[in-house]
Amino acid sequence: MRHSRDGAAAAVLDQDWDVVVVGGGNAALVSAMSAHDHGARVLVLERSDVTFRGGNSRHTRNIRCVHEAGTPYNTGAYTFDEMWKDLCGIGTGPSDEELADLTLRESISVPAWMTAHGAQFQPPLAGVLHLGRTNTFFLGGGKALVNHYYRTLRSLGIPVLYQAKVTEFEFDGDRCTALLVEHAGATHRLRTKAVVTASGGFEANIPWLAKYWGDAAYNYLIRGPEHNDGLVLGKLLEAGARSAGEEKGFHSVACDARSPKFDGGIATRLDCIPFGVVLNNRHERFYDEGEDIWPKRYAIWGRNIAYQPDQIAYAYWDSKVQGMFLPPMYGVFSGDSIGAVATQLGQDPEAAEATIAAYNAGVARDASGRFDPAGKDGVSTSGLAIDKTNWAQAIDTGPFYGIPMRPGITFTYMGVQVDREARVRREDGSRFANVFAAGEIMSGNILSSGYMAGFGMTIGTVWGRIAGREAAIHVRD
Numbered sequence: 300m301r302h303s304r305d306g307a308a309a310a311v312l313d314q315d316w317d318v319v320v321v322g323g324g325n326a327a328l329v330s331a332m333s334a335h336d337h338g339a340r341v342l343v344l345e346r347s348d349v350t351f352r353g354g355n356s357r358h359t360r361n362i363r364c365v366h367e368a369g370t371p372y373n374t375g376a377y378t379f380d381e382m383w384k385d386l387c388g389i390g391t392g393p394s395d396e397e398l399a400d401l402t403l404r405e406s407i408s409v410p411a412w413m414t415a416h417g418a419q420f421q422p423p424l425a426g427v428l429h430l431g432r433t434n435t436f437f438l439g440g441g442k443a444l445v446n447h448y449y450r451t452l453r454s455l456g457i458p459v460l461y462q463a464k465v466t467e468f469e470f471d472g473d474r475c476t477a478l479l480v481e482h483a484g485a486t487h488r489l490r491t492k493a494v495v496t497a498s499g500g501f502e503a504n505i506p507w508l509a510k511y512w513g514d515a516a517y518n519y520l521i522r523g524p525e526h527n528d529g530l531v532l533g534k535l536l537e538a539g540a541r542s543a544g545e546e547k548g549f550h551s552v553a554c555d556a557r558s559p560k561f562d563g564g565i566a567t568r569l570d571c572i573p574f575g576v577v578l579n580n581r582h583e584r585f586y587d588e589g590e591d592i593w594p595k596r597y598a599i600w601g602r603n604i605a606y607q608p609d610q611i612a613y614a615y616w617d618s619k620v621q622g623m624f625l626p627p628m629y630g631v632f633s634g635d636s637i638g639a640v641a642t643q644l645g646q647d648p649e650a651a652e653a654t655i656a657a658y659n660a661g662v663a664r665d666a667s668g669r670f671d672p673a674g675k676d677g678v679s680t681s682g683l684a685i686d687k688t689n690w691a692q693a694i695d696t697g698p699f700y701g702i703p704m705r706p707g708i709t710f711t712y713m714g715v716q717v718d719r720e721a722r723v724r725r726e727d728g729s730r731f732a733n734v735f736a737a738g739e740i741m742s743g744n745i746l747s748s749g750y751m752a753g754f755g756m757t758i759g760t761v762w763g764r765i766a767g768r769e770a771a772i773h774v775r776d
C-alpha cells in the first residue's frame with residue numbers, strides 16, 4: 300500500500316481518528332459537527348472535489364420539521380400530529396414506526412440547531428411549491444447551506460479530505476478497525492475508533508438499478524452526482540449489515556429528456572404536466588395528468604414514465620396555459636399545429652394529432668370558463684379510456700408546445716438498518732459496535748415508499764445529529 304506524502308492529506312491520513320465520517324453532504328456534515336460537539340476528534344472524507352462537494356444535499360431547497368406555532372420562516376404551525384398523518388399517508392407509511400416517531404420528535408429542535416451551526420433560512424415566499432407553512436427554505440438553497448456548514452467545520456478545526464473515496468472497511472468481529480481510502484492515486488489504510496457512514500444512496504449505480512428495473516434503468520437520468528453509487532452501502536451489506544427499505548424503491552420525477560445523465564439538479568424538473576397531456580412513444584395517453592395538484596403528485600411521474608416503452612414520454616400543451624408554470628431550462632418545442640410540434644419531438648405528427656383530437660373530444664364545452672390553476676378545479680374530461688380529472692381544457696389554441704421527458708431519479712430507498720442510536724444492525728440481529736449511519740443510506744428505516752418534500756433533509760439532519768453524538772459517546776466510553 301502506497302502512502303501519499305502530499306502535505307495536509309498525509310497529515311490527516313497518518314493519524315488515528317476518534318470518528319471518521321464518510322461523505323460530504325448534509326448528513327455527513329451534521330454528523331461531523333455533532334461528533335465534534337460531543338468531544339470527538341473528527342475527520343470527514345468527501346469523494347467529490349471541493350467544487351462539487353455536498354452530494355445531493357447541494358441541490359436541495361428546504362427541510363420539513365414539526366413546529367407547533369408559526370415561525371419567522373413558516374406561515375403557520377405544522378404540528379406533530381399533522382406531520383405524522385402526512386407521513387402515514389404516503390406510500391405504505393413509515394417502515395419502522397418507532398424510528399419514524401423519533402425522527403419527527405427530534406425534528407422540532409432541528410432548525411435552531413442548524414442556525415447554531417451556521418445555516419440561514421429565508422422567509423416564506425408565495426410560489427409554485429405551496430410549501431411555506433410546512434417547510435423551511437434555506438437562504439440561497441442547499442449549495443449555500445453546505446457552504447455554511449463547511450465554513451463551520453473549518454472554524455471548528457474539523458478537517459475535510461476531498462477526492463477521498465472510501466472503498467473498503469476492515470472488521471474485527473463486530474468492530475470496524477480501519478477504512479481503505481483512495482486519494483491522489485494511492486490507497487491508504489485509515490484507523491478509526493468509530494465510523495459514521497453518510498454516503499447517500501445508490502441511485503447513480505445504473506447496473507445496480509438494472510438488477511430491479513432491467514435495461515430500462517439505462518434510460519433513467521440521475522438528478523444528483525455520479526458519486527452516489529452505493530459503494531459504501533454495498534460494502535456494509537457485504538460485511539453483514541441488515542438492509543432496510545424497498546430495494547426497488549426510488550424517488551423520481553419527470554425531467555427534461557435533454558438533461559445531463561448525472562447531476563442536472565433541480566432545474567431540469569418539468570412542471571408542465573397538469574396543464575396539458577402526456578403521450579408515450581406509441582402516441583397513447585397513459586395516466587391522468589390532472590390527478591392532483593403540484594407538488595403532491597409530482598413524484599409519481601418519474602415512475603409513470605419509467606414504466607413506458609423506452610422510458611420516454613412527451614408533454615403537449617397550448618398557448619392558453621403557456622407561462623403558468625416554471626419555464627423548462629432548455630426551452631420548449633413550439634409550432635402552429637400539434638403535428639408541427641410532434642415532428643420536432645420525433646413523434647409521428649398524424650398519430651399525435653389523432654390522440655389529442657380524441658382527448659379534445661372528451662373535454663367539457665365550458666372547461667375554459669371553469670379552469671382554475673390555483674387548485675383542483677374538477678374540470679374533467681368524460682368518456683375517455685383515461686380521463687383527465689382536473690384542468691382538462693382543450694388543446695386547441697396555437698401556438699402549441701411540447702417537450703420530451705424521462706424519469707429523473709432523485710434517490711433510492713434501500714439502505715442499512717439502524718437502531719435508535721443510529722448503530723448499523725447486522726443480519727444476525729446484533730449490531731456493529733462502532734459503525735453508525737445517517738441520511739439517505741439509512742432512510743429506508745423511515746420511508747418505505749413514497750416521499751414528502753423536504754423530508755430527506757430532515758432524516759439527514761436528525762440522524763446525523765444522533766450518529767455523530769453516539770459515535771462520540773462510543774469513543775469516550
Ligand SMILES: Cc1cc2nc3c(=O)[nH]c(=O)nc-3n(C[C@H](O)[C@H](O)[C@H](O)COP(=O)(O)OP(=O)(O)OC[C@H]3O[C@@H](n4cnc5c(N)ncnc54)[C@H](O)[C@@H]3O)c2cc1C
Nearest residue numbers: 322323324326354355356360361465498738739753755756
Ligand atoms: C434535485 C434534488 C432536489 C432535492 N431537493 C430536496 C429538498 O428541497 N429537500 C429535501 O429534504 N430533500 C431534497 N432532495 C433529497 C436530498 O437531496 C437527500 O435526501 C439528501 O441530500 C441526502 O443527504 P445525504 O447527506 O444522505 O446524501 P448526499 O447529500 O447525497 O451526500 C452523499 C455524500 O457521500 C459522498 N460519497 C459517496 N460515496 C462515497 C465514498 N465511497 N467515499 C466517500 N464519500 C462518498 C458523496 O460525494 C456525497 O458528498 C433533493 C434531491 C435532489 C437530487
